[in-house]
Amino acid sequence: MRAAMTQHDTVSPGDRQRRESGPLRCTVIVNPVRVTDIDERRAVVDAELAAAGWPAAHWVETTESDPGAGQARQAVADGYDVVFACGGDGTVRSCVEGLAGSDAALAVLPAGTGNLLAANLSLPDDPAEGVRLAVERGRRRMDVGEVDGQVFAVMAGMGFDAQLLDSASTKLKSVIGSPAYVVSALKHLRDRSMQVEIRIDDDAPMRRSARSVLVGNVGRLQGGVRLLPDAEPDNGQLEVAILAPRNLAHWVALAWGVLRRRKRVPNMEVLRGRHIVVTSERSEPREMDGDVIEPGRVLDVRVRPGALWLCVPQPDRTPDMAQRA
Known part of the structure; x- marks a missing residue:
């Protein structure tokens, strides 16, 4: 630390x-x-x-x-x-x-x-x-991070991550725990990508096709997956993970890279900043710290050091x- x-x-x-x-x-x-x-x-x-x-x-x-x-x-x-x-x-x-x-x-x-x-x-x-x-x-x-006046300590996201959280069965979670999120994730692997613009601090905006954009204060997801191993909860910045798999093979390569803790993970781009604005062409599911929040076209995240x-x-x-x- x-x-x-x-x-x-x-x-x-x-x-x-x-x-x-x-x-x-x-x-x-x-x-x-x-x-x-x-x-x-x-x-x-x-x-x-x-x-x-x-x-x-x-x-x-x-x-x-x-x-x-x-x-x-x-x-x-x-x-x-x-x-x-x-x-x-x-x-x-x-x-x-x-x-x-x-x-x-x-x-x-x-x-x-x-x-x-x-x-x-x-x-x-x-x-x-x-x-x-x-x-x-x-x-x-x-x-902590802040989205729409609400605060989170772990992670906020738009897209696939919020979809799997929203569809994870409460009953199944009570029976098998974290693996219920894996079951939910399998349902959404073939969903279509988002077309997003991402602006970090004062940098020029970037256009990306992505399945999910995650903004993390720390790096561990449900089920113990360490998506952002370099995320630190005390450095005044947030990590941004852009997940962009386009088919099942890409998902497998991404998952294997994360599980193997490779420095560069296929189909995933990692950035860092204090103020991150993700704008999608359509309304998308959103989440904070594992809780689904109101869907929207924009995920505007600021760090509160x-x-x-x-x-x-x-x-x-x-x-x-x-x-x-």
């Missing part, structure tokens, strides 16, 4: 003193649809907090109309120091949106099939370990970024 992700001197002296001495106040934002063992998780979380001498967490549930962003903003307004997001990718992304730009730290308690942010940064699945990680006070600043505090392992427990991304 880059040095910026291991520095501890980016907090103010007053904030450092508050975070490094005494117990912190926590809230847990839980998705009652994704999390079926709320009582058991609550017992685990409160037991770990009590063992650290911290007060019991305040618990609040997401709703259909507010999947986490409003609850996270309220937690910030109420002065909570740590916000646990307990749910799937949608819950985590919504909490990121509510916390971005604040001093409150996000801690992830994964519950779902994707868990993209946790997978990319090797955050633990076990809720007890997740609480202990937060209690140890390892904190890192990370960038260092906008989120994230609870991560202390430096002596942090694996190398090459192993995590």
Whole structure:
């Protein structure tokens, strides 16, 4: 991981003193649809907090109309120091949106099939370990991306990736987990390409025929696929992957190149920038962090550098970024 992700001197002296001495106040934002063992998780979380001498967490549930962003903003307004997001990718992304730009730290308690942010940064699945990680006070600043006023931490995309997410069966995901995305992907391999214009920062626009355009803050997709191994969540830039296979053989070559982690992957172009605008000739499916959003002709993505505090392992427990991304 880059040095910026291991520095501890980016907090103010007053904030450092508050975070490094005494117990912190926590809230847990839980998705009652994704999390079926709320009582058991609550017992685990409160037991770990009590063992650290911290007060019991305040618990609040997401709703259909507010999947986490409003609850996270309220937690910030109420002065909570740590916000646990307990749910799937949608819950985590919504909490990121509510916390971005604040001093409150996000801690992830994964519950779902994707868990993209946790997978990319090797955050633990076990809720007890997740609480202990937060209690140890390892904190890192990370960038977030923004699309249409909404924030994401992992990746936004247009085209094939959003199509496969939209058609992945919820029932199948609950039975077999991540392989459900592979089943969905096979349904769309022969769909037609997009004709897009891509503008990165102040560079001249480029015309491309593509099946998908992905803009990543980190590089790992559903199913553990490492599409963008050089993506770093703290460098103030986003990686852009343009996928342009035209037939089944091209898809096979692309997939093999990604799985083999080749420096140059066939039928895929990778660029980098701070502001990326993708404009298609027709409306296309779009997604952020594994959640399908409103289709559109434009995917306008900006990076917000260092906008989120994230609870991560202390430096002596942090694996190398090459192993995590």
